[in-house]
Amino acid sequence: MSSKPAATTESLLDELQTTLAHGTVARRVETLRRVTDLFINGAVDYSNEQVGLFDDVFQCLMVHIETSAKALLASRLAPIDTAPPGTIRALAFDDLIEVAAPVLSRSERLDDEALIETARNKSQAHLLAISLRRVLSGAVTDVLVLRGNDDVIQSTVNNPGAEFSERGFTRLIDRAEGDDNLATCLGMRPTMPRHLYLKLIAKASATVRERLEAAHPKQAGEVPNAVREATRLARSAPVAITRDTAIAHALVKSLHEDGRLDEFQVATFAEAGKFDEANAALAALANVPVSIAENMMLETRTEGVMILARVGALSWSTVKAIINMRDQLSGLEPTDLAACKATYERLRPSTAQQVLRFHRMQQAAAAPAA
Numbered sequence: 001m002s003s004k005p006a007a008t009t010e011s012l013l014d015e016l017q018t019t020l021a022h023g024t025v026a027r028r029v030e031t032l033r034r035v036t037d038l039f040i041n042g043a044v045d046y047s048n049e050q051v052g053l054f055d056d057v058f059q060c061l062m063v064h065i066e067t068s069a070k071a072l073l074a075s076r077l078a079p080i081d082t083a084p085p086g087t088i089r090a091l092a093f094d095d096l097i098e099v100a101a102p103v104l105s106r107s108e109r110l111d112d113e114a115l116i117e118t119a120r121n122k123s124q125a126h127l128l129a130i131s132l133r134r135v136l137s138g139a140v141t142d143v144l145v146l147r148g149n150d151d152v153i154q155s156t157v158n159n160p161g162a163e164f165s166e167r168g169f170t171r172l173i174d175r176a177e178g179d180d181n182l183a184t185c186l187g188m189r190p191t192m193p194r195h196l197y198l199k200l201i202a203k204a205s206a207t208v209r210e211r212l213e214a215a216h217p218k219q220a221g222e223v224p225n226a227v228r229e230a231t232r233l234a235r236s237a238p239v240a241i242t243r244d245t246a247i248a249h250a251l252v253k254s255l256h257e258d259g260r261l262d263e264f265q266v267a268t269f270a271e272a273g274k275f276d277e278a279n280a281a282l283a284a285l286a287n288v289p290v291s292i293a294e295n296m297m298l299e300t301r302t303e304g305v306m307i308l309a310r311v312g313a314l315s316w317s318t319v320k321a322i323i324n325m326r327d328q329l330s331g332l333e334p335t336d337l338a339a340c341k342a343t344y345e346r347l348r349p350s351t352a353q354q355v356l357r358f359h360r361m362q363q364a365a366a367a368p369a370a
Helices: 003-022 025-042 048-061 067-077 085-092 097-106 112-121 124-131 138-147 150-158 166-176 180-187 194-203 206-215 222-230 243-257 263-271 275-286 290-298 303-311 316-330 337-346 349-366
Strands: none
Touching (some): 085 097, 085 112, 166 194, 166 316, 180 206, 194 275, 243 275, 263 316, 275 290, 290 303
């Protein structure tokens, strides 16, 4: 860095002391403008120590200045990746949205912790500003989905850079019931896990299904197939298998073929909340197609899980892990584990095999219709 900006900074410090001690609001605003100009002109070259100095100066000058001056400062600093972090944080936490919005929506200086704290405590306008960011992590969208109003939810779902956790997707599906626009936007997100996509389609109106077909004319058959699969009228046609689902199925297939797929692996998948992997592993151990296992796993009641597990000779501890995973991902009321355990211990392997054969016959009968 050249010495000129440093010298200019030092000369401004003298002016700053005078301004803070005796200056009018107008003089304070003018000094803020000059300091901002100086910082922006040399931002790329400043050291961390010098950025820290600017941080102190900005925060001193921001006290007792009018809103329009703070809003202008926020707009000018928001696009700068090396902007003083304390100043950016102070602007983001300002109650006035015209001050907070520029940095909440654009500044790369704000980490997830700051965004989450703001989203938990500030207004819907603050949440809306956050929803416009270029990238949003699942941890941030979890809070936006939990607290946001309709505008915030729609903006977040429409943001191509937003990631969602399975819990976030589950809440959105519940919220989309009766909201065709939101349901359509959700159905178009390529990262939605397959079991949640099926849940969305099962609840969707005819209008939503038509929109999804129109949006993806080359895959127009997938939506009605998904409806049939989700409602268990048919289970044969492959449905909207995402890249992540395909990778999960390939992983489990590889483990199974190598003789490395066992009960411990199933429990590990379940405890990590990996539905696709757990489902495929359970299908492999029970020696049934993945689609049949998925159908039984998606049932509201837990009998399907217990039948698959009994055929696969799984212990109760693993069954419990699978049930807990289902409860967490679906957002349903917690299952009565004591009653399930009693049922599982009474369930005979021969009975489970008979029920599984019935499911196979159901799918075989549905295949011609699909």
